[in-house]
Amino acid sequence: MKHLFLTMALFSAAFAADTPRAFTGVITDTMCGADHTHMKVTPHDKCVRECVRSGKHFKYALYDGKRVYVLSDQETPEKFAAKKVKVTGSLFEKTGIIQVQKIEAAK
Secondary structure (H helix, E strand, O other): OHHHHHHHHHHHHHHOOOOOEEEEEEEEEOOOOOOOHHHOOOOHHHHHHHHHHOOOOOOEEEEOOOOEEEEOOOOHHHHHEOOEEEEEEEEEOOOOEEEEEEEEEOO
16 A cells, blocks of 8 residues: 555646746647748648648647747637737646646737
């Protein structure tokens, strides 16, 4: 029983999110990430929306210039497609998912 609790605690810690913080970047999709040119769909906001709506399991994401993070909120990002935003939330490091609390236009 003692080993079960220890295993559960370690498993929970591995997938735990960090404390909420701000992430700044551009709303994109998990198919294109940082580069939409190969899709030949312009403007980029149209590409982002079409990739997510394609039904192929692509998600709205945030690209911060280095890494693409999947966003837990898949409704709010649509209005910010291809725009610079500030996302407030907690990052699950192992999965690369940001648990979104708020998305707003970046200043």
